[in-house]
Each structure stands twice: as structure tokens, then as C-alpha cells.
Amino acid sequence: MTAPTLPADSSGPITGTGTGTGTDTGTGNDGRRHSDADGTRSELVIRVLSALLREDVVGLRSAGTLVHRPDGAWLQRGASQGRLLLLPVVEDGFQCEYAARLPLLVEESADSAPVAHETCDMILAALRVLADPADRDGFDAFAEECRQTLATMRLQASAHDEVTAHLAERHGSSPADWTGLAEGLAFDTLAAHLDHPVYPTARGRSGLDARQLRAYAPEFQPRIALRWLAVPRDAVIGSLPEHWPTPALLGLAELELTHVALPVHPLTLGAPLDGALRATGLTDRAVLADRAHLEAVPTLSMRTVALSADPSLHVKLPLATATLGLRNRRTIKPGTLVDGAAGQRLIERIILREPRFRNTILHADETVYAHAGHELLAALFRRYPVGLQDSVVVPMAALLAEAPGGRLVVDHLADRFFGGDCVALLDACLTLLLDWQTTLFGYGIALESHQQNVSLVLDLRPDGRTRLRLLLKDNDGPRINSRRLRERLGADAPGTADFDDPRTFVESDGPVVDLFTTITVHLCAGAYAFGLARHGRAPLPVLLRLVRDRLAEAIERLGTGAGEPGAVLRAQVLDAARLPVKAMVTAGTLLTKERSGASDINKHYTTGPNYLLGAGGSA
Template sequence: MTAETAETAETAEEERELLGRVLDTLLREDAYKLRSRARTVRRADGDWLRIALEGGESVLLPVEPEGFQCAIRARRPPRLVPAPSRDATVGGAGASGATVGGVGAGAGGAAVGCAGAGRASGAAVGGGAGDAAPSAGPGPAAGPGNRAPGGRVPRAPGAPAGLGPLGVSGESGSLGVPRVPSAPGTSGVPGVPVVPGSSGAPGAAAGPGAGGSPVDHPVRTAPLTGLDAVLGRLRAAVPVDDRALYDVFVTECHQALDAMRLHTRVRPAVVADLAARHGERWTGMSGAVAYDTLAAFRDHPVYPTSRGRAVFTEDQLRAHAPEFHPTFPLRWLVLPREAVSGDLARLPVWWPTPGELGLDLGLDLGPGKGTADGWLTFPVHPLTVGRPLETALRTAGLEGAARLADRGLLDVRPTLSMRTVAVADDPLVHLKLPLTTSTLGQRNRRSIKPGTLTDGEVAQRLVEAVIEREPRFRATVLLADETTHLHAGHELLATLVRRYPPGLENATIVPLAGLLAPAPDGTLVIDGLAERHYGGDVLALLDDYFTLLFDFHTTLFGYGIALESHQQNTSLVFEEGCAVPRLRLLIKDHDGPRVHAVRLAAVIGGGPAADLCGFDDRRILTPGDGPVADVFTTITVHLCAAALVFELARLGRAPLDTLLRRLRDRLTEAVDRLAATRPGTSAALLRARVLEAARLPVKAMVTAGTLFTKEHSGAADINKHYVTGPNYLLRGSGR
């Protein structure tokens, strides 16, 4: 294989990988009822969904069991097969309807979605001849390379046996049960299936009750593959009023694909540079930023286009994005002091003065942190300079008063969030600065509203108060300090000064998002951590992590609190020696929790609770436990625990059932501990809503973030808009 051929194959695989994740998301979130309104067609090669399009047309999507937040996903390699028209007389479909695979639902497939008696042309499978799915062809989905010994198609990792495509017990041949693909039923053309019931397909001469004449010629339908072909065809399943936002999402998909291809090209050199710079052990906060770089090459657990960043060019990304690990200087404004809210006394001692920026305001530049007789220096991300900054200053009424320094000052490196940068000469200080882009959805803008700064500070003080009352967490849970911040009246004129706890110089600090990233030596990051701290036992590391994670967050739940401490906001801190615990949690970005104030008041008293709940965003305070339990489930359980478990199982590190049993056991222990230490309803709620629930809330991030307007989706908060999915924890219960 030539280098050019290898690159072409790699590019095609990236597109298939992205398309698979996109289809999985559309099925999981069911935004346009693609899953719930589809008709399931069961064939020997697996299940297919028949998705209705406008004009009476339809397409067939092959699916397979998934188990993590949705019962099914798109079967790999992802593709659509155009279904024959409902008017077509395939397989002799007459008044009594067509069959698939011969007599009734015989060897070729199961009878699914049968029409009721009131429908004269009710079909035995899928409601009409056109509902028949293609048979297994020689393509990758059902080819020999994808079969288990004996020719059976293996059940996907994590798929509960006997579950149908919507999580309902199915009969033999339904989703989740291995089946034997039929060798017949192919068109003879590689990758092009023949519609069952046509001439040359099994059961062409229909069984009992199949009137009419068979089609004289095989019906061959070429599969649609690739982003443009598949998403372009699915557009016809989208209501006309929603298509403009669907097109925006398709653009996001292409931006993500461009980013994936760029990452593939640059990753080897970036990782080699990290290895040369940091050696074998990446310690301290500078090492943590290096792990952020590894994490930046990975995809979000549930948002399919997370790597794409709208607005910015490739050159801008190379100079400022975390996956390139660049260093760059910040730009600085000088603003009238009265235009800025914030506590100047808490700014770092190195905060520059106007004179250090080369600005002569004709004033006495006496000592002080960035001030000169009523003026304040204000950091700006270089990517905000230009029209966005000019518009922000004009909107804030500062156009004539603000001065922008010509040169940059203060070298920084981007962290995983990109808008947050680490100060090169003061690694314990990060600055969170607004950007004009959006990530994880068109409406998920990376600007900073004043209220979020207040809410982060209030949430931090609330969690600190809990830790003070629960002393076992004083040594095991670290919080970044987010009590210093500035704002100048516009979403692009803001700064959060985040300080990390001292004493981390020799610690290894890894964001959860980077735990399963490939390390420079080709192993996973978690492998090196397990080798260094757990004698090579990855499961022992996970056990310790799950124990601490669930103990802390169930304790918070007992106070009526759930944090938005997802994989980017939670890091694991490893350190050798007996002076500190071997494993600790480090949590940052405290805004966006959910707090049941009545439960909090019942635990600590009404007065203290009121003092600790001065949030700007009133959505944070909830009238009941439901929203708190939803955040606990979708963040702590799904993203911080189960996402790791399912990926490790896919990588073959351990059977999924073994990993899920550990997860459930550690969560059960934490809930039992909560029941013992804080009698009341909180433990019972977690058992009912998480451990024993038939279904769990699932974030619908694409629906709320891009596909629908807020008015259409009804999402009060686009990051807390949910559908439901199967409860994989029940698999770990032994039932």
C-alpha cells in the first residue's frame, strides 16, 4: 500500500467513524422521531430501521445493540439503503400482503410491525413489501470478518441478550441475539443488497396468502455512505421548519471532520514534542496541561462533533488550540476602573500596569495591581481582538474610553477548554477568557455572562461548606478557587482568575477526559497510572476512583446538591508517599450546579442555607429532587463513570458485565453509606431513580444545542435537556 493509498483509507475511516457517531446521536436523542417512528425490520443479518421520508419514500438503516444511554446504535460501517416505493409490487404483495423470507416470518426474518386487521394491504413484515430489509451482503457489516466462530454475528459489547431495538424483550432473531446471516439474498454486486421477495431472493414465490405476481427482475439498491450522502438523504425526514437548523448541524459535522483530519496529521509530532518536553512523568500543573493536550484529540462521550470549532481558521487553531500545545501572549485593554466589577485586591501580584503594556496615559502610574489612577488593565484573548472586541466595547459604552495595547504580554498555554489558559510562569493560575465560538452546539457559546462568575463563586463556597461538615473529604477532594473575577458589562469583556491549590508540584494530574487517551508509548494514559500507582492493576485504580467519586457525590446529593463536574471539570490527582492519599479528586468550573434548597436547609438550617444560595441564575435552585438527580445521573454516573466502563469494554480490557458490576457495587455502597450517615429520603431516591429505575435521563445536547430552537425543544437550559435511555446498571445487579 502506498502512502497516498494509506492516507485515503485513513481519511475514509475518519468519515465513517464520525458518521457512525452522528447517526448514534440522532437515534439516541430521537429529535425528529427517527427512532420512535421507524419500523423495525428483522433479518438474518440483523435489525434494520425503516425511516419514513417525505413523499412516501423511506430508507433502511442497519442497527445493532448499544446499551450506553440508548438500546441501539447504527451498525458499522454506517450506511443507508433506499427502500423501494410503497407502491412497488415486490414479492407478489397483494391484498394479503407480502412476506419476507418465504412463508410468513420464516427463515429470512421475523414478523415485525404487522398491520392490524383494518388495513387491507397489511404486510407480514414492516407493513408492506417495501418494509423488507436487505439481506446480508458481502459488505463489512455481515461479512466473514465480522462473524463469530460458527458464522454467527456476535452481539455487540454491552448488548443485553434478548433485547429488541427499543429495549423490549424480543424473540429469536431480534436485536441482541446472535443470528445466522443468509447467504442468499445478495444481488451479486458487492455491497449492493437485493430486496427480499424480488426475483432471485429467498421467498420470491410468496407463501400462503401472498397474491399477485413476483417482480420479474431483482431490485438492486446501492447503499448510501459518507456524510453528504447519508445526512443529505435523512434531511427528507426532517420537518420543513426544522431544516435550516439541521443544515447548521450538517455544517458542524463537516467542521468536526476537518478537525479530525487535521488532528490525524499533527498528533504524532505534538505527542513526540510533549514526550521530549516532559519526559516519562508529567507532573504538576504544567503536566496537567500536557494531559489536556492528549485529551483534546479525543471525542466527547456523547456529543459527536465536539472537535469542531466554528469561526476559527486552521492557522488560528494551530496558534491557540489545546491540541497543538502552543504558547502565545495575551492581549490587554486598559479600561476605566469604574467600568469594571471585581475585587482588584485579589488579582495576582504580576498583573500588569498600563506602563508595562507600553501605554502612556499621561497619568501617574503608581504602584498597584494593574491600576493607574482609576485605570485597570484587562486581559483579552487574541482571537477576540478585532470586530468582536470592537462590537463589545461599543455595546458596553466603552468604545471611546478603552485602549488596546499594541503588543501582547504574559505567555499562556490553552487548556482543554481552549478559552481557559494556563499562565506559563505561574502554573497554579489559569485565566478563563471569553471567545466568540460555540462548542457542543450552536447555542453553547463560549462567552462569559456576569452571572456565571457569581454562580461559580457561590457554588464553590457551598461545596466548601459541605466539605467542612464532612471532614473525610478534606484530604481527598480539592477545589479550584474561583472567587476572583472581573467583568465589564459584556459577554466578551470578562475574566475568571482560577487558582489551584498549592503543593501539587510532584503530583500527576489527569483530567477524566484524558484518562483513556493514547500516551506517547502507545499505551493508554490509565495504563501508565496503574503501573505507577496500582501495580499495573487498572481495575484496582477504577475501584478506588469509583469509591471516592460516588462517596463524594452521593454525600452532596444528601445535601440537595449535584455538580456539573463532567470529564473536563474533574481531574484525578495521583501522588506517591504517605503524606497524602494516593488518589484525590480536583474539581473546577463550579457554575451550573443544581441545588434543592429545601433539602439543603433541612440538613444545615434555613439561615445558613439562605446565605449559601445567592445564585444569580435562578434555574440552579430547584423545587424538588428531580433536577438534582438528573444532573447526578447524567454527569456523575454517565459521563464520569459509565463512559469509561463502556469504552474499556470496547477496547477489550475487561468484560462489560464485570466492569458494570464494579460500578454498580461502588455506587450501591455509597448509597448505603448515605442511608447510614444521613437517614432520610435521599438514599431511597437514588435507589429508585438511579439504581433500580427502568430508564435513566440522557442529555439531548444536539437537540437542544443546535437542531431545535429553545421554543421548539422547551429546553430551559440547553445543557440540561433530557430524553431517556435504558438503565445499564441493571445489568450489574445480576438480574
């Protein structure tokens, strides 16, 4: 069965938002001017304004004063020369007290009529004036990021119905029946149409045009033919999977004994690949095969593809693009391959010490990788566990996505596995997830295991009862309190020599708590409480009490005596007045690392309200 035919489009760079007011939103994918009749622009503007408020960009939050007008609450922030900026807000609570209520920023002054800024371009131009001159280029870059995202959102919307119909035809109408790893790739397609819980422009990918997105992005579930580079054996570090293609198979028989074949994403061909070969001195030694070989399907991360002939093998390939911020490039630094394998070995060691997780925490193998000393000349070969052919394997990122027919994925899963009770599904997930992640914290470890990196594995036992397991991947980027780890593992504890990134090991709980809170608590627990409540599946207080109860139970198992890890989590998460919150726009695009002070753009924080504080009682 072939992939769906999508609407024709130009192949120029994706741009979108104009600078006019009213309903005009600028040039869309078809080159025409669009109104905001579909609400896409408004949706994006509200998300962008809410993120800027949450991250306190140019003091929107800290220098703002709450005022009440007949239509509702507004945040008022002084600008310059008697001007005021006014942002309409509504109470929120998920990582910020308020969120944008309308897609609007109003500029007022005593001697002129109010000016309504209704597009991202206009809003960022107004805020740019308040920024330090050294930071203004970042506002321009974020404006372009917003244009790309708006156009991508419209592109996705234009193809959504056809894509979901194709998924239903290929896999069946109910996602609860999409069993096995091959069928599970459809969940990645659905998740790609959903916004990130925090980053407002996550659907944008810098520098890619509409044709490239249709051909390679997961939201369209295309089929990709991999390209291949024959690289001298002496230039490659690492190893390749068994029965891997050789130069001879790719039409380069003369290189069979001297070279190995590295897969290359088609989007990396051309200038990006040429630059990498020049940088490594391989221009005259590496040979690009003329023929493509092996069909693959993009996963949610886009740079990782699953082989059609062997969907248990995912190949992570570098891309010369960026998502979640201009500086969050989708290349693969060789050191992250080392760290991912080291992280996996550490996790496996802990599972052996914690028997209750041996049958509930599954792990993809990420110890096979190869690189030629450059972030565009690398590949990770991720092998999934065997025995999943009868299980539904769904990334957490897909739970709130719209399935074929319009219902949420979580509704279908709840129907089959939890008697139609979405809250019971969330409860089972949180019970295992928080037990696991707090156990890791007891060893001094927090993982970057966000919604994309954790999958639910669901199946029915012979007696009809549901079995739920977690499947994890991507273990680079943890934070490890070396003191706690040494206390628990002694001589078996890995050290700085085992990881490439010197930021991995810290000497206190603080950075570990920050990562645990922003990833596990916010993205993998709180986001679902607020999300399910927004969709009307249960009252928000009930869902937040559920999160707090399950987290409290997991913390109690750690011990809450003075200095014990449970006491730390209770004080700094459960009972803290404020919690760390990712400042992803600030660190990823608006400010340079020198200006933001971020040593890691994915671990740069502001603070927000603790939505668990008011969740007393029992769910």
C-alpha cells in the same frame, strides 16, 4: 524548546464533507479531495448517526422498527411516498439500546434502486425532509458543524504523531511521571485528541480556521501571547489577582490611575471585541494595548489558558466561537462568574461539615474575577491549590486518551500507582467520586462536574502506598433542591439571592437526579466501564457491576428510608427502568430553544436504558 512544526495549510474556514457517495469525502484542509482511507469520515458518520438515534431525531428510534437481514440488524423508519429509511445498528446499551453499526443510511422505495447516504451532508439532507419546516435550518447548521469537525479531526490526525513525540521529548515518555501542574498541561493536549463520550462533533469549533486551531487549540499545545485591554476602573466589576499587569507595564502609563488591564484572548480581537465595546459604550474609553504580554498554554477547554510563568493560575477568557452545539457559545456571561464563586463557597461549607473529604477533595479557587458587563469583556482567575508539584494531576477526560507510544494514559497510571491494574484504579476513583457526589445529593446538590472538571490527583506516600484525591473546578450551573439544602444547612443555606441564574434552585429532586445521572453516572462512571471494556481491559459485566456496587454502597450511606435521599437515588438511578440522557445535538444545534423547550441547552434530556440494572452481584 519550541513547539513542533505542523504541516502547512490554508487559512480559510474549515470545511470538509462533500455530498457525493462512495469514498469521496470532500475538500480537506489542504484543498484537495480526500478518500476515507483513514476511516475518519466513517468514524464521524457512525458517531453522528448514533447520536441522532439516541436523541430520537425525527423519530428514528420511536418510529423505527427493528428488522433483521442477513448482515445484521437494521432500524426501518417510514419516510414519505412509499420510501423507507434503513439504519444498520448493533446492540449498545450505553444511553441507547442501539448504536449505528455502519456509516450508512439507506433510502429504499418500491420503484427505484436503493440510495446509500454515506456522508453527514447526505444523511442530514435525507432526515431534514422529515423535520418540521421550522427546524430545517438547524439540520443545515448541524451539517456545517459536521464539516468543520471532520476537517478538524483530519487536522489533528495529521499532527498527532509529531505532537505526541514533542510531548514525550518535553515531559518524558510515561504520563505517570508528568508531575505538577505545568507537566499536567500535557494531559489536556492528549485529551483534546479524544472524542466526547456523548456529543458527536465535540472536536469542532465553529468559525475557526486551520491556522487559528494550530495557533490556539490545546491539541497542538501552542504558546499564546495574551493581549490586553485597558478598561476604565469605574466600568469593571470584580477584582484582579495580586501583582497583576498594569496599564503602565503594557505601555499605557497615561492610563495607570484611571484604568485596569483586562486580558483578552487573541481570537477575540477584531470584530468580536469591537462589538462588545460598542454594546457597553466603551469604544472611546477602553484602549487596546499594542504589545502582547504573558505567555500562556491552552487547557482542554481552549478558552482557559495556564500562565507559563505561573501554571497554578489559569485564566478563563471568552471566545467568540461555539462547541458542543451552535448555541453553546464559549463566551463568559458575567452571571456565571458570580455563580461559580457562590458554588465554590457552598462546596467548601459542606466539606467543613463532612470531615472525611477534607483531605481528599481539593478545589480550585474561583472567587477572583472581573468583567465589564459583557460576555466578551470578562475573565476568571482560577488559582489551583499549592503542594501539587509531586503529584500527577490528570483530568478524567484524559484517562482513555492515547499517550506517547500508543498505550492509554490509564495504563501508565495503573502501572505506577495500582500494580498495573486498570480496574483497581477505576475502583479507587469511583469509590471516592461516588461517595462525594452522593453526599452532595444528600444536601440537595448536583454539580456540572463532568470529565473535564474533575481531575485525579495521584501520588505515592512514603510507605509506597498510593494516595488518590479529586480536584474540582467550575461550579456554575448546579441544580439545588432548596428544600433539602435548607433541611441540612438551616440558616446557613444560600438562597436565590446568592446565585445569578434563577434556574439553579428547584423545589424537587427531579432536576437534581437528572444532573447527577447524566454527569456523574454516565460521564464519570458508565463511560469508563464501557470505554475500558471496549479497549479490552476487563469484561463489560465486571466493570458495570463495579459501578453499581460502588454507587450502591454510596447510596446506602445516605439512608434509604422513605423520602431519604438514598431512597430517591436507589429508585430513580439504581433500579429505574430508564435513565435521563442528554439530548445535546437537539438542544444545542438542531432546534431553537423555543422549539425544543429547553430552558438550558446543557440540561435537556431524553431517556435511555439503565445499563446498571443487569449488573447484579458483586464485582
